Amino acid sequence: MKAPLVPLFVKLAGREVVVVGGGAMAAVRVRQLAEAGARVKVVAPQIREEVAGLAAELVRRPFRGGDLDGAWFAVAAATPEVNRDVAWAAEARRILVNAVDDPEHATAYTAGVVRRGDATVAISTAGRAPALAGLLREAVDALLPPEVAGWVDAAEAERPAWKAARVPLAARRGRLLRALNALHGEPPEAPVPPGFVSLVGAGPGDAGLLTRRGAERLRTADVVLYDALVDPAVLALAPSAHRFHVGKRAGRPSVSQRAIERLLVRAARAGKRVVRLKCGDPFVFGRGGEEALALAAAGVPFEVVPGVSSAVAAPALAGIPVTHRGTSAAFAVVAGHAEASYGPVLDGLAPGTLSLVVLMGVGERAGIAARLRARGWAAETPAALVLGASGELVHTWRGRLADLPGLALPPDRTHLPGTLVVGAVAALSLRSPHSTEAQPAARADARPT
Numbered sequence: 001m002k003a004p005l006v007p008l009f010v011k012l013a014g015r016e017v018v019v020v021g022g023g024a025m026a027a028v029r030v031r032q033l034a035e036a037g038a039r040v041k042v043v044a045p046q047i048r049e050e051v052a053g054l055a056a057e058l059v060r061r062p063f064r065g066g067d068l069d070g071a072w073f074a075v076a077a078a079t080p081e082v083n084r085d086v087a088w089a090a091e092a093r094r095i096l097v098n099a100v101d102d103p104e105h106a107t108a109y110t111a112g113v114v115r116r117g118d119a120t121v122a123i124s125t126a127g128r129a130p131a132l133a134g135l136l137r138e139a140v141d142a143l144l145p146p147e148v149a150g151w152v153d154a155a156e157a158e159r160p161a162w163k164a165a166r167v168p169l170a171a172r173r174g175r176l177l178r179a180l181n182a183l184h185g186e187p188p189e190a191p192v193p194p195g196f197v198s199l200v201g202a203g204p205g206d207a208g209l210l211t212r213r214g215a216e217r218l219r220t221a222d223v224v225l226y227d228a229l230v231d232p233a234v235l236a237l238a239p240s241a242h243r244f245h246v247g248k249r250a251g252r253p254s255v256s257q258r259a260i261e262r263l264l265v266r267a268a269r270a271g272k273r274v275v276r277l278k279c280g281d282p283f284v285f286g287r288g289g290e291e292a293l294a295l296a297a298a299g300v301p302f303e304v305v306p307g308v309s310s311a312v313a314a315p316a317l318a319g320i321p322v323t324h325r326g327t328s329a330a331f332a333v334v335a336g337h338a339e340a341s342y343g344p345v346l347d348g349l350a351p352g353t354l355s356l357v358v359l360m361g362v363g364e365r366a367g368i369a370a371r372l373r374a375r376g377w378a379a380e381t382p383a384a385l386v387l388g389a390s391g392e393l394v395h396t397w398r399g400r401l402a403d404l405p406g407l408a409l410p411p412d413r414t415h416l417p418g419t420l421v422v423g424a425v426a427a428l429s430l431r432s433p434h435s436t437e438a439q440p441a442a443r444a445d446a447r448p449t
């Protein structure tokens, strides 16, 4: 096996390089060398105009060994016989020589080069397969994004800090990778100013289902006013905030809606960053609309950070799509806490034409089922009740509309919020058999699905 070549990047700016040959092959090298700032002397009986135009010196005659005196590097781009003479003359003077398309007479090989600013990737086949080197060059060129040029600047900018902190070489790569990822990651959220209210949807419970903006607002919050169904893990994302529970708790007096609005306004006027945290989405049966109106009326700047509503999340987490091609082309979300609110809505729906999602309707399930049956919904219509979606105690019941009034809740889960789904989609259970998610509901279901 031949000794491996040493890849080198050499500075030739201001140094004399002799190119022997004045044809097309010489032209390529002369251009490269001139771009690198080398002082190029061309020796050949005939010299093309393009070559002549780039050279610093032209010697229009056959090559002589003495032409290499004083040169740092030589290029032989002539016939094999002339190239051989150049190689000998270079060897005698201890000058490296690159022989274009003539590896036998070369002691230095140029590389296929891909450049991105100051980042250079060079490819060599030791002069054996220039066409393959070309193909590899194209492949690398396609792979390397243009941003690589900027990465060099970023990496250079990191170095002084690493040196000052004596970061060992082994640790630098990881740091650089993080810095580059940050460079191309999404821009960080612009912080909200003091005296600002964010109406944030916390999603169905699991902190993993909170939006990134919601998490960021909690991180920087001074004050958080939260509702009963907000999970403690979500609240924990607001470590430096004063946190006040203002939701309804069974058997205890709750803070009135007007009082909550006054608190929001007062905290914002005191220069606090305030988060009003509600389960699901703030504008879906969350009274977020009233709070937005109150803030606008008081001239307090605010934003809405939407959340994943349990109206879609609770069914989805149980494997029920609220719309499904060929099964249901629409869904309606209804508040089920009082007949006065759900009655007129249910009466306006054509039986079996859509998926019906009922929030706050667990206690009224018998009345809702009766109303639907009276409107002509079939007794066999699939129904499902998802309790505590995304939480540890999640429980899914599946059955028929006719079974709903007699449904007894598991005694240890009566405290959980529940979302009711009525319609053909309620019979679906689109969950991966490989799902690693704990599914205690599957054991507790009244009917296996």
Ligand SMILES: C[S@@+](CC[C@H](N)C(=O)[O-])C[C@H]1O[C@@H](n2cnc3c(N)ncnc32)[C@H](O)[C@@H]1O
Residues within 6 Å of the ligand: 204, 205, 229, 278, 279, 280, 281, 282, 283, 284, 285, 286, 308, 309, 310, 311, 314, 358, 359, 360, 361, 386, 387, 388, 389, 390, 391, 417, 418, 419, 420
């Ligand atoms: C006052 S409403 C608020 C709805 C919320 N804004 C939303 O978009 O999900 C509360 C109702 O949401 C539903 N709900 C909230 N969290 C739930 C969960 N984890 N599992 C099932 N239903 C849930 C229940 O129907 C509950 O009675």
